[in-house]
Amino acid sequence: MTSYCCRRYVSRLFQTFGKPQPKPKSERKEHELGLSCKSHKLMLYNDIIAPSHSGGFHLLPLGLRALEKLTRLVDQEMEAIGGQKVALTTLAPEALWHQSGRWVSAGAELFTLKDRHKHQYCLGPTHEELVTKLMANMTHISYKHLPIRLYQITRKFRDEMAPKYGLLRGREFEMKDMYTFDTCEKTALETYNTVCGAYERIFDRIGVEYVKVxxxxxxxxxxxxxxxxxxxxxxxxxxxxxxxxxxxxxKELAEEDGSLPGVCQLPGSECQLLERRGIEVGHTFYLGTKYSSVFNACYRAQDGSSMVEYEMGCYGLGMTRILQASLESLSTDASLRWPRLLAPYQLCIIPKKDRTHGEEYLRLAESLSDQLTSHPHLRSEVIIDDRMSLTIGRRQVDADRLGCPYTLVLAGKALESSPQYEVIDNYTGETSFLSWEQLSDFVDKIVTV
Amino acid sequence: MTSYCCRRYVSRLFQTFGKPQPKPKSERKEHELGLSCKSHKLMLYNDIIAPSHSGGFHLLPLGLRALEKLTRLVDQEMEAIGGQKVALTTLAPEALWHQSGRWVSAGAELFTLKDRHKHQYCLGPTHEELVTKLMANMTHISYKHLPIRLYQITRKFRDEMAPKYGLLRGREFEMKDMYTFDTCEKTALETYNTVCGAYERIFDRIGVEYVKVxxxxxxxxxxxxxxxxxxxxxxxxxxxxxxxxxxxxxKELAEEDGSLPGVCQLPGSECQLLERRGIEVGHTFYLGTKYSSVFNACYRAQDGSSMVEYEMGCYGLGMTRILQASLESLSTDASLRWPRLLAPYQLCIIPKKDRTHGEEYLRLAESLSDQLTSHPHLRSEVIIDDRMSLTIGRRQVDADRLGCPYTLVLAGKALESSPQYEVIDNYTGETSFLSWEQLSDFVDKIVTV
Structure with a gap:
């Protein structure tokens, strides 16, 4: 395996190109700019995203690094339940969406376009039609091959009337969508529970408090x-x-059902209903044959001749939404906080500014970076703040803006014969002075994906 | 780092779900189906891609695995030259494309659409406008931060008049596009040469013969x-x-220039011009200020006050086209051949069908798979053909269809006290019998990305 360990430098990051700290704006001004929530502001100010069009945002290098980590995490958990990754086309022919009835029911939220031959398509917001049609075409699949669990992580589109809150309610977004195919209701419900379990593991590993309703x-x-x-x-x-x-x-479901609680479902006790605001980051559906019957998507049954409709499920995760909602949940107005696992870089090394020894500190930082990135789980996780004209304190502010979980400061004691390394946990404020062996043990415990 | 080593089984692959081998079709029939080249047929027949709409193809699990490997390879080489990865929006506002003049010049090849507010967009085929506008908005960037080299690997769209040859000339495709920003012509040309060098390394590592013109x-x-x-x-x-x-x-350039050779540029010798057909898989452009002047994209010069237009370059790699063009170049009508580095799986283990010892062979296959995938570079590269009712020969045919570079056959000698493992190089036909130590050395030499 070719080794491609590059040293990474803060001086090369967009974020630190000397942009002035944003001045506080009036609420009215922020409203005009659509800056209506904390995470949206933090992502813009710290160059994690940049606006492109209404409801459309570019992911800048820091944002994309976080997304790629989340992608790896989701890939691991999907693969662990037998998920097979595919990439379906973005354009979906009008005819398929008419067949499912969604061309009409999705209405104005669909982006639609005509090609030069006047054929019409939509930009898929989800892909039930395409994937069911794909399975319908694979007529040689038999009961022996089931369950089949296909998923993709791709860009999706929705023409939101009033895009808002950055990536939380945008018009272009990354979504993980899984589609499952089973023989009968019983196995389909097993699949449903299996995928829900994987979702719980994903959210547990991200570590932001969630509720499943x-x-x-x-x-x-x-x-x-x-x-x-x-x-x-x-x-x-x-x-x-x-x-x-x-x-x-x-609450929407409770109102639909007319089952709005108020009287507790547990006999003898009274409901202590809490109403809380939530942002949806994942959604699971047991579909039955809703789509397979429309597209005649069938597998060959055990008797060898009859064709039976698939029992389906579909499962979404809002990838870019998870990123921003995590920031919204964990950050303060001043400090960006990622779920540690998804932070773009785990460790920032700050070598001391020093007229005499500055160069020595920087060389030491590079050598430590090389040694630490030789731990496979830290291969691309270490970044050196090489802006040697700035004080440690000034650069520590930027490490915090970057949302870097750990800083390693190289000052006087790091050059001594029994060197001591100062490690700061930026999320707790805890500082430790570690020997090389202790530092090595410490970084071994950093969890990455 | 959580270890997520899953065993992989051929019985779970789409490709082996008992689809009958395709019958030869008449040339006319193939023409009607648009099956006009070898690689297109191989990709459809072996479930690497599936048709979605005219010029649009789903990538099935095998195809996506190959694409993700190519993506890792390109990421490594882009990072090695200081490339920073971003993800720009797919929708590009009409106004920017009018500004550059390309709304008109790109003409019917642009997919365009209107949102519910009647604002018009195109689906970006390339992103010079968006990225230059992004840089124009980052007014705090100074000469000290240059060069900046941004790239993305995303889905692009082009409304081809007559889509053809599968992924070679489709309407949706994955492209790597890089955009570079330099202070002056001299440094921009250095960047140009650096990126060309990275492209040469990418193509060298893929290993398919290429020409640069x-x-x-x-x-x-x-x-x-x-x-x-x-x-x-x-x-x-x-x-x-x-x-x-x-x-x-x-030749197109030669004709444009009126410099069609025929008289050699080398004095005293005669041209021995060869005319050959090529498919473009990469393209590099030195742009100068063509786009930065349109969007007023400037950096702060060394004097601290004047703003100077960026010298730009742009650089494309057709990711899905590279995959198919590689297959076109390496395969025969009957045998799928990937560039070894990009093959979806490196090693297929075939345990012998055997009434008495079948179960034992299968357990051995699983245990070997676990041991081999503990080599980090083979983590997800081993697949077990667990269809124990099929002969070794029959499954070897499928390993070949899968384009798997190596097969490990577990037959009689594998259960002996000094076991011997039969390894077949499917691309050369060479067979070796190896001890465990030799097998271990052998797999260490398999190059992966």
Missing amino acids: SGATGIIGGDLSHEFHYLTDVGQDSLLTCHRCGVEMN | SGATGIIGGDLSHEFHYLTDVGQDSLLTCHRCGVEMN
Whole structure:
């Protein structure tokens, strides 16, 4: 395997190109700019995203690094449940969406276009039609090959009436969508539970508090649905939970059903309903044969001749939304906080500014970077703040803006014969002085993906 | 680092779901189906891609694995030259494309659409406008921060009049596009040469024979351009090369210039021009200030006050085209051949079908798979053909269809006290019998990305 360990330098980051700290703006001005939530501002000010068009944002290098980490995490958990990764086309022919009825029901939220031959397409917001049609064409698949669990992580499009909150309600976004195909309701529900389990592992590993509630099926349709939410005031959804009787549902569903609680489901106790705002970051649907019947997507049954419709499920994760909702949940107005696992860089090395020994500190930083990145899990996780004209304190501010979980400061003691390295946990403020062996043990415990 | 080593089984692959081998079709029938080249047929028949719409193809699990390997390779080489990865939006506002003049010049090849507010966009085929506008907005960048080299690997769109040859001339494709920003012509040309060098390393590592020729600048524009071609009869371009005087150019350029050779550029010798068909897989452009002047994209000069236009370059690699053009170049009508580095799986283990010892062979296969995938470079490279009702020969045919470079056959000698493992190089046909130590050495030498 060719080794491609490059040293990484803060001086090369967009973020530190001397942009002045943003001046506080009036609420009215912020509203005009659409800067209506903390995470949106932090992402813009720290060059994680940049605006392109209304509801469309470029991911800059820091943002893309976080997205690629989340992608690896999701790939691991999808592969662990037998998920096979595909990439379906972005354009979906009008005819398929008419067949499912969604060309009409999705309405103005669909981006549509005509090609030069006047054929019409939509830009897929989700891909039930395309994937079911794909499976319908694979007529040689038999019961022996099931379950089949296909997923993709690709860009999706939705023509939001009023895009808002940056990546939280944008018109272009990265989504992970999985589609599953089973023989019968029983195995389809097993698959449903398996995927829900994988989702719980994903959210547990990200580490931001989430709630899972019964959800409304909306235009996707189907019989059973759960939503995964991060709790935040900028969320669109109202969630009802009661720790006494275990009610956990989207208020929208409760209203649809007419089952709005108030009387507890547990006999003899009274509901202590809490209503909280949540932002949906994942959604699972058991679809049954809703789509397979439309597209005649069938597998060959055990008897060898009859063709039986697939029992399907579909499962979404809002990848870019998870990133921003995590920041919204963990950050303060002043300090950017990533879920540690997804931070663009784990460790920032700051060599001391020093007229006599500055060069020596910088060389030491580079040598430590080389040694630390030889730990496979830190291969691309270390960045050196090589702006040697700035004080440690000034650069520590930038490490914090970068949302770097750890800083390694190289000052006087680092050049002594028994060197001591100062390590700061930027998320807790804790500082330790470590020997080389202790430093080595310390970085071994940093969890990466 | 959490270890996520899953065993991989051939029985789970789409490709082996018992699809009958395709019957030979008449040339006319193939023409009707648009099956006009070998690689297109191989990719469809072996479930690497599946058709979605005219000029649009889904990447199935095998195809996506190859694309993700190519992506890693390109990421490594881009990072090695200081490339920073971004993801620009797919939708590009009409106004920017009018500003550059390309809304008109790109003409019918642009996919365009209107949103619900009647604002018009195109689906970016390349992103000079968006990236130059992005840089124009970053007014705090100074000469000290240059060069800046941004790249992305994303889906692009072009409304081809007559899509053809699968991924070779499709309407949706994955492209790597890099955009570079320098202080002056001199440094911009250094960047140009650096990126060309990285392209040569990429193509060298892929290992398919390529030629680099002087190219036409077309609608991208600019002053200097090179094209990287794979040589194949289905290529669109005519390349002129003479080994005597070193002429290497696209015939189109020669005709534009009126410099169609015929008289050698080397005094006293005669041109031995060869005309060959090539398919363009990479293209580099030195742009100068063509776009930065339009969008007023400037950096702060050394004097601290004046703003100077960026000298730009842009650089494309057709990612999905490289995949298919490689197959076109390396395969035969019957046998799929990947560049070894990009093969979806490196090693297929086939445990012998055996009424008495079958189970034992399969367990051995799983145990070997676990041991081999503990080599980090083989982590996801080993697949077990667990279809124990099929003979070794039958499964070897599928390993070959899969384009797997190596097969490890577990038969009688593998269960002996000093076991011998049969390893077949599927691309050369060479067979070796190896001890465990020899096998371990052998797999250590497999190069992966």
